[in-house]
Amino acid sequence: MAEMWQLKPLLLLITVLLVVCTAAGDGGGMPLVTPITKDPSTSLYIISAPVAENDQITNHLVLDLSGPFIWSTCPDGYVPLGCTSPACMHAHRFHPPNCPHTGYGKPDADNAHRCKCTAHPHNPLSGDTASDDMTEFTTSVNTTDGKNPLKEVSFVVTTSCAPESLLAKLPENAVGVVGLARSALALHAQIARTQKVAKKFALCLPSGGGAAGVAIFGGGPLFLLPPGLPDLMATLVGYTPLVKHGKSPGYFVRAEKGIAVNQARVPLGDAPLIIGLSSTIPYTALRTDVYGAFIKAFDAATADRARVTPSVAPFELCYESTQLGSTLLGYAVPQIDVMLQGGKNWTVFGGNSMAQVNDHTACLAFVEMKGKYKRAPYGGGLTEAPAVVIGGFQLENNLLVLDEEKQQLGFSSLLFGRRTTCSNFNFTPAAS
Ligand SMILES: *[C@@H]1O[C@H](CO)[C@@H](O)[C@H](O)[C@H]1NC(C)=O
Ligand SMILES: *[C@@H]1O[C@H](CO)[C@@H](O)[C@H](O)[C@H]1NC(C)=O
DSSP, X not given: OHHXXXXXXXHHHHHHHHHHHHHHHXXXXXXXXXXXXXXXXXXXXXXEEEOTTSTTOEXXXXXXXXXXXXEEOOOTTXXXXXXXXXXXXXXXXXXXXXXXXXXXXXXXXXXXXXXXXXXXXXXXXXXXXXXXXXXXXXXXXXXXXXXXXXXXXXXXXXXXXXXXXXXXXSOTTEEEEEEOSSSTTSHHHHHHHHHTOOSEEEEEOOOSXXXXXXXXXXXXXXXXXXXXXXXXXXXXXXXXXXXXXTTOOSXXXXXXXXXXXXXXXXXXXXXXXXEEEOSSSSSEEEOHXXXXXXXXXXXXXXXXXXBOSSOOTTOSOEEEGGGTOEETTEEOOOOEEEEOTTSOEEEEOHHHHEEEEETTEEEEOEEEOSOSEEEOTTSXXXXXXXXXXXXXXXXXXXXEEEETTTTEEEEEEEGGGGTOOTTOOOXXXXXX
């Protein structure tokens, strides 16, 4: 009886603690904000992560929507992660063909008392894959109320090391890749776990010229300048379900009704089109069958516009830009509607369809995909390539919300229509 008496207050205390912890884990954290810059020579997008263990260093990392984890070259003296950690198990879901199955739950080949975790970082530009140790470092990112950065928080991220040779084709100052795919080790998933925020992020890629775009991890709101614009995350044009494509950890959606140019459906058959998102290709790539029909449709819809021939590679349809006329949404060219599952259109206007290649020439900025089949870099054999992979130029100045909890993509359409751009986040600290 006496024992019971003593237990009761203890149980009560435990109950109270549990309740408090659940409340904090229930989205109790603050979203984080980080600038995104565009590298002018490669057209790749970069985020920068200070490394707390070495306050001389800020890691510049290429953003990869299809990358399942974060990798970078490692400093001397880094501490390898043990192979029995849960992070190691996650890393091993992404095992390329022809790589030995070491470094997961097995002792090292050269030391039976050690078991380091090995991962297989992949460079999406060169197509190369390496094998190297997993490790951790501490980085800091600012919290945000959606309007300004508030204060820095530090947390540990699990990453893979990579040999210097894996940096081929990355921007000169980049030391690795930050994966944002659908994986437990992607940056947004690690932020969701450590910061107790939702597993979702908003991505607003800049069009370059030095001004940074913005990414927000963990939920809204998001306000861009000028002051007075509503929360952009709450006023998106549409949402569409995320779907799987083969074994790829990247983001895919379905165009149930295909694509239309100038309100006329491009003849592509009745099967839904699988559409991928890529932050590492500069222009949207269309599978050969889709490309042919699409170019023909755009060509017909612009028959009365003055062409520039020969066209400027890699593009096929080029126009005298002075003859195109311009609108708030870019050159006045036929709009392209991607008719997505769920009934909403992702509409591409001139600002995202026409690339200015020189002073007087603008070209339809879509390219033909090479190869009808793709080998997934992390195994799974050959898969038919998606019909469309939307690339950087078409994503710029559009807000995307990638929500893994709801398994959906939210999209804003070209922000020029809202009289703003992705480079209008106010990165100066809030006035106090
Ligand atoms: C946080 O925001 C402040 C104020 O804008 C900025 O000076 C600082 O570099 C930011 N920190 C990080 C880690 O981005
Ligand atoms: C989507 O685009 C098609 C083709 O232009 C058009 O017919 C349809 O009305 C659009 N749907 C919505 C919901 O805007």
